[in-house]
Amino acid sequence: MFLQSESETAAINMVIGASAVGARVMTSSSSPGISLKQEGISFLAGFQLPAVIVNVMRGGPGLGNIAPAQGDYFQATRGGGHGDYRTPVLAPASVQEVADLTYKAFDIADHYRTPVMILGDGMLGQMKEPVVFPEPIAKLPEKDWALHGRGDGPSRYLASLILDTTEMERHNWMLVRKYQEITANETSWEEYMTQDAQIVAVAYGTTARIAKAAIKRVRKDGVPVGLIRPITLWPFPTPALQELARRVNSFVVFEMSTGQMLEDVLLSLEGKGTVHFHGRPGGVVPTPAEFARILYREYQLKVKASS
Amino acid sequence: MKLLNAFPKYHKQNVVSHYCPGCGHGIVHRLVAELLEEMDLGKRTVCVNPAGCAVLAYKYLDIDMLESAHGRGTAMATGIKRVRPDLFVFTYQGDGDLAAIGTAETIHSANRGEHICVIFINNAVYGMTGGQMAPTTLLGMKTTTSPGGRNPRFEGYPLHITDVVASFPGVVYAERVAVNGPAAVQKTKKAIRTAFQCQVDGQGYSIIEVLSPCPTNWKKTPKESFEWVSEVMMKEFPLGVLTDKRGGGA
Numbered sequence: 001m002f003l004q005s006e007s008e009t010a011a012i013n014m015v016i017g018a019s020a021v022g023a024r025v026m027t028s029s030s031s032p033g034i035s036l037k038q039e040g041i042s043f044l045a046g047f048q049l050p051a052v053i054v055n056v057m058r059g060g061p062g063l064g065n066i067a068p069a070q071g072d073y074f075q076a077t078r079g080g081g082h083g084d085y086r087t088p089v090l091a092p093a094s095v096q097e098v099a100d101l102t103y104k105a106f107d108i109a110d111h112y113r114t115p116v117m118i119l120g121d122g123m124l125g126q127m128k129e130p131v132v133f134p135e136p137i138a139k140l141p142e143k144d145w146a147l148h149g150r151g152d153g154p155s156r157y158l159a160s161l162i163l164d165t166t167e168m169e170r171h172n173w174m175l176v177r178k179y180q181e182i183t184a185n186e187t188s189w190e191e192y193m194t195q196d197a198q199i200v201a202v203a204y205g206t207t208a209r210i211a212k213a214a215i216k217r218v219r220k221d222g223v224p225v226g227l228i229r230p231i232t233l234w235p236f237p238t239p240a241l242q243e244l245a246r247r248v249n250s251f252v253v254f255e256m257s258t259g260q261m262l263e264d265v266l267l268s269l270e271g272k273g274t275v276h277f278h279g280r281p282g283g284v285v286p287t288p289a290e291f292a293r294i295l296y297r298e299y300q301l302k303v304k305a306s307s
Numbered sequence: 308m309k310l311l312n313a314f315p316k317y318h319k320q321n322v323v324s325h326y327c328p329g330c331g332h333g334i335v336h337r338l339v340a341e342l343l344e345e346m347d348l349g350k351r352t353v354c355v356n357p358a359g360c361a362v363l364a365y366k367y368l369d370i371d372m373l374e375s376a377h378g379r380g381t382a383m384a385t386g387i388k389r390v391r392p393d394l395f396v397f398t399y400q401g402d403g404d405l406a407a408i409g410t411a412e413t414i415h416s417a418n419r420g421e422h423i424c425v426i427f428i429n430n431a432v433y434g435m436t437g438g439q440m441a442p443t444t445l446l447g448m449k450t451t452t453s454p455g456g457r458n459p460r461f462e463g464y465p466l467h468i469t470d471v472v473a474s475f476p477g478v479v480y481a482e483r484v485a486v487n488g489p490a491a492v493q494k495t496k497k498a499i500r501t502a503f504q505c506q507v508d509g510q511g512y513s514i515i516e517v518l519s520p521c522p523t524n525w526k527k528t529p530k531e532s533f534e535w536v537s538e539v540m541m542k543e544f545p546l547g548v549l550t551d552k553r554g555g556g557a
Contacts, residue, residue, distance in 0.1 A: 003389055005382070006415035013379035013412070017386025020373045021353065021394065025386070043376050147371040147387075149351035149394055157365040159374040 008033040012040030012053070019049040020158050022146030024106055028054035030122075031072050032063060034080075041115050042081030045175070046160030048145075050109035052102065053087075054118045056125035059283030067283025068122035068206055073260035076119050077234040084172050086179045088116045088186060089233040091204040095129035101231070103134050110141045112182055119233060121256065123206040123285060182235060189237035190229040193219065197226030198303045199295060200244055202265050203254040204230045206285070211254050214291030223299045233261065238268040245272040250302040254291055255279045274302060315340040317349040319369045329529025331486045331519025332360060335428060336367045338496045339399070343370065346503055352395045353387055355380040357404040360435045361428070364399055378409025381416035384423045395506060397424035402443040403433040406468040410442075413468060417512050420477020424502045425514040427469060430521035431540065438524030442466035445543050450524070465543050469516040473549035479505045480513040481549040485541065487520060487533035494546075510553055518544055 005011035011027045018025040029037060034055045044051050057072045059065040076089045088108055090101040098120065105116040147156060162168040192212060194200060203211040208229040215225045228244065230237050241251075251273050253262045258281045266275060278294045280286045314320050318340035326332045343349035349370055356364040358377035365372045375383050380398035388396045405413050405427050416423065432450055433439040440450040440457060443465050447456040457465075473481035480502055484495040495517055502513035518540050520532035527535060 001389060003385070007411055009379065010382040010385075010412050010415065013376065013382035014386035014389070016375075016379075017355070017373065017383035017388075018390045019386075020383070021387050021391045023386075023390040025390075039376055040379070047374075147353050147373060148391065149349075149353060150369075150371050151350050155365075155369045155371055157372045157374070159365065161362055161374055 008036035009039065012037040015051045016040055016043060016047065016049060019044070019051045020047070020147050022143045022148065024050075024110070024140065026052035026054065026106075028056070030056045030066070030125075031058045031060050031069075034072065034075070038075070038081035041087060042079070042083050042085065043160055044115040045079070045081075045085035045087065046083065047158050048113040049115070049158070050106075050113055051115045052105045052109055052118065053115060054120065057119065057121045059281070065283045066122060068124075068256060068285055069281060069283050070121055070205060070207065070256040071258075071260070071281060072119070073233065073255070073257060076117050077236070077264070085175055086182075086234055088112075088114060088182055088235070089119050090116065091119050091231060091233050092124060093205050093208045093229060095124070095127055096131050098124060099131045099133055107137075108182070108186060110143070112178055113145070114178065114182070119205070121206050122283070186232060187235040187237055187239070188231040189240050190227075190231060191240065192227040192229065194226030194228065194244060197224050197248060199223070199225045199250045199252060199298055200248050201225060201227045201252045201254060201291075201295065202230070202241070202261070203227065204233060204261065207254050207256055210286055210288055211291055213288035214295060217288060217292045218295045218299070221296075223295060225295050225299070230261070233264075236264045236268060238264075241265065241268040242270070245269050249273045250276070250298060252276045252278065252294060252298055254286070254294075256285065257281050315344050317343045317369050319367055322367055325363055325366070326360065327521075327523040329520055329522040329532050330360070331428065331430065331517065331521075332364075333367070334486045334492055335426065335495070335517055335519065336364060338492070338499055339426065340368060342496065342500055342503055346500070346507065348395045348503065348507070351393065352397070355384045355387070355396070355398040357398070357400045359401040359404050359433075361399055361401065362435075378404050378407070379412055380404065380409065381421065381423065381425065382412045385416050385419070385421050388421060388423050392422070395503075396422075397426060397503070397506075399426045400428070401434065402427070402429045402431065402441045406442045406466050410468070414472065417472035417478050417514070418475050420475070420479075420511045422506055422509065422511055424506050425512075426499065427514055427516040428519045429516050429544065430519045430524075431465075432521055432524045434521050434524055438521075442468070443544075445539065467544070469514055470549055472514060476552075477512055478514065478550055479511040479552045481516075483516040483518065483544055483546050483549060485518040485536050485546060487518070487536040505553060508553075516544070518546070
């Protein structure tokens with residue numbers, strides 16, 4: 001079923017209604033529209049209702065433009081709306097992965113009763129690639145919490161209002177335990193040519209694909225660069241970065257922003273190694289040659305100079 | 308022997324109301340509960356309740372309920388009814404909720420002719436937050452945010468939102484009623500019954516606006532408030548059927 005809403009605000013609330021009665025439901029927009037949906041995403045988190053929200057990021061702030069960008073990373077990974085919550089964020093880098101992660105997003109949403117965001121960008125949003133659809137799951141999970149009229153049983157109420165402060169605190173800590181479980185079970189990333197890498201690039205989504213092309217170039221000249229591509233942006237693949245930091249001293253963060261995921265890389269590395277940042281905000285899509293130049297320079301400055 | 312003052316089946320029993328003395332919410336809650344029982348709808352009902360005083364309606368109505376963010380009730384109800392058309396779905400909203408922050412959701416759910424019922428409690432102020440001016444505040448009426456009385460030059464005019472949506476083809480039934488006396492309460496029950504029946508019959512969207520006293524924020528006694536509804540409020544918001552497009556069934 002598809003329903004066009006009058007606004008993003010209405011759309012996310014239609015999603016809440018449909019989710020509350022047990023439907024698998026999603027909504028999609030681009031950056032400014034996602035800001036409007038944040039009120040409802042906060043309510044979904046409070047209600048503990050599953051839903052999938054797709055953000056195809058564009059240049060900002062404000063209306064910005066409609067070119068590919070990654071400036072909504074903070075908004076996506078820090079909850080986005082008001083209140084003490086997190087939203088799992090999946091970052092596909094190909095059209096195949098868009099399909100795969102959409103299936104996964106619904107499963108995570110249902111399993112943990114949480115809104116899940118798929119964070120793409122204007123490049124992925126307009127890309128055409130062949131796709132093999134995964135097998136649909138045979139049976140959707142039971143949702144014993146869903147409203148369907150009380151029938152002969154007791155009435156139920158889905159709410160986020162908890163006026164008693166100690167009850168609200170208990171609710172918040174319960175959410176934290178859920179987020180810890182998600183962090184333990186759902187963190188995912190891809191490592192590319194990291195086995196012998198002396199420099200590791202960190203990039204997600206479209207930027208990661210550009211970084212891969214750059215790595216292929218510099219590898220031809222014997223520059224040992226690898227890539228770590230977070231697939232979940234929250235939870236962030238901190239364990240993978242910490243493991244790499246045991247033998248790699250030089251990290252390069254590529255983003256189509258002025259440095260947002262950069263902060264998660266710095267937090268994950270806890271001061272180990274050096275971190276160089278290269279970002280192109282505003283809808284400018286960097287080229288493989290541009291990234292390659294950064295990697296060559298990093299190699300000359302950090303690796304060759306110290307060997 | 309029948310206990311005459313017992314709560315109806317879909318009203319929680321032995322609850323103490325948080326609503327102020329003379330407030331109209333408790334009356335409308337009871338009417339809704341009675342009708343859900345009389346029309347045999349309670350088992351398959353999902354109610355969307357608002358932000359505002361009636362956010363606590365779940366303490367009284369003994370049916371499945373979903374809390375809404377301020378003003379978003381009819382969007383949520385849309386989501387519910389579209390995926391579960393077998394459910395009976397109504398929203399319960401105040402004037403701040405339905406006619407201010409939720410204006411867009413109200414207008415567009417009505418214009419789509421969603422098969423839902425809207426119970427609209429109009430007390431001409433923001434009740435829960437302490438009596439600020441609402442879109443429905445009468446001209447000259449003093450509120451905490453219009454201390455000199457509502458002046459149309461600066462604060463605009465009372466918004467007749469029910470009249471607006473009544474003009475839409477998708478709105479099958481709209482009526483304005485009041486709860487400031489036994490006869491008015493009976494008329495309100497009849498109106499809500501008609502609205503509920505519209506959904507049962509698959510006719511479409513219905514809205515009942517209830518002029519409801521708010522003695523606390525009106526700075527009046529309950530008795531004065533009841534009189535004020537008749538003497539002042541009904542002059543601005545006359546009672547009656549605003550549209551009736553019921554046909555022979557869908």
